Amino acid sequence: MNLILLDPNDLTDDGHVCITDPRRLTHLLNVHRSAPGDLLTVGVQGGSMGKAMLKELTAERAYFQLETLNEPPPPPLPVHLVLALPRPRMLARTLEHVTSLGVKEITLLHTKRVEKSYWQSPELRTDKIHQHLVLGLEQARDTQLPSVTLSKGFRPFLEQQLPGLLSKRRGLVAHPGMPNACPRGISDPTLLLVGPEGGFIAWEVEQLMLAGCEGMHLGPRILRVETAVTALLSRLF
Numbered sequence: 001m002n003l004i005l006l007d008p009n010d011l012t013d014d015g016h017v018c019i020t021d022p023r024r025l026t027h028l029l030n031v032h033r034s035a036p037g038d039l040l041t042v043g044v045q046g047g048s049m050g051k052a053m054l055k056e057l058t059a060e061r062a063y064f065q066l067e068t069l070n071e072p073p074p075p076p077l078p079v080h081l082v083l084a085l086p087r088p089r090m091l092a093r094t095l096e097h098v099t100s101l102g103v104k105e106i107t108l109l110h111t112k113r114v115e116k117s118y119w120q121s122p123e124l125r126t127d128k129i130h131q132h133l134v135l136g137l138e139q140a141r142d143t144q145l146p147s148v149t150l151s152k153g154f155r156p157f158l159e160q161q162l163p164g165l166l167s168k169r170r171g172l173v174a175h176p177g178m179p180n181a182c183p184r185g186i187s188d189p190t191l192l193l194v195g196p197e198g199g200f201i202a203w204e205v206e207q208l209m210l211a212g213c214e215g216m217h218l219g220p221r222i223l224r225v226e227t228a229v230t231a232l233l234s235r236l237f
Contacts, residue, residue: 001027003049003141004042005134017042017052017064028054028062039067043143048072073143077237078189080105080165082157084196085114086225088121092132094226099136099146101233107149109157113198119152154204162211165191171213174232175205176222178215182235190236194229 004024010017019025028034036054042064043049050069054062085108086094098106110119122128133145151157165171169191174182176199193208200208209215218231 001031001138002041003138003143004028004040004052005138005143006042006044008044008046011044011066015066016055017062017066019062019064020060025057025059025062028057029059034062040064041141042066042069043073043137043141044069045137045143045145047143049141049143074102074141076104076144077102077233078187079103079233079237080107080169080191081229081233082107082109082151082165082191082193083225083229084109084111084194084200085118086196087115087118088123090224090226091118091121091123092128094229095129095132095148096136096139097226097230098233099133099142100140101230102140102142103233104144104146106146107151107157107161109151109154109193111154111196111204112201113196119150124150158207158211162208166212171208171211172236173200173205173208173213173215174218174228175200175215176217178217180214180216182216182218182232184235186236192232192236194225194232197225 006017010019012018034054034057036056038054039051040054042052048069049071051067052064053067055065056063081098081103129148137143151161169189171191173193175195218228
């Protein structure tokens with residue numbers, strides 16, 4: 001936890017912060033090993049970052065005095081990530097990784113090679129998704145939560161959502177065997193589409209190309225989704 005992410009409800013009217021949830025308290029006690037008088041980095045969810053002095057720390061609560069709260073969060077990446085729904089354990093790690101890297105718009109998509117059972121996973125509960133996004137923000141010192149959209153049908157996504165997503169973005173499909181390598185250091189608003197571990201099927205790739213996307217590859221190696229997404233974002237931006 002490189003940032004203590006505060007819910008607006010943690011703030012009091014007199015410029016103090018009171019934290020009572022077990023996860024953050026345990027981290028302050030056992031990982032940070034904080035003590036009264038420590039000056040720690042804090043940020044309000046959806047707002048600014050700054051410093052707060054720890055006044056009291058027990059197993060029941062942490063009480064801070066806000067010192068500053070005027071630092072903006074780091075800029076987001078100019079990308080909307082469309083990710084074929086990974087297996088649940090990989091989904092959790094991937095959400096944390098891409099949030100840490102600055103992705104603010106995520107669509108989880110059903111494709112032919114996505115197991116239908118994945119959509120029943122507890123990892124897709126709103127509270128579980130929120131938990132992984134928060135962990136990513138705390139790691140990277142950011143306060144702006146990404147939005148996550150679930151798209152359970154490829155054809156409805158293709159017909160109803162993709163045209164709007166491409167209207168002001170450059171569409172890039174990451175898929176093994178594409179003739180062009182992944183571009184480097186771009187700054188254009190981008191729609192990045194990444195398939196499941198087995199890749200998109202040929203029909204899906206064809207439809208994405210017909211819709212106006214460009215195909216690209218990361219080289220001859222076949223990577224796990226969480227590795228591929230991290231490598232793609234790092235290379236692109």
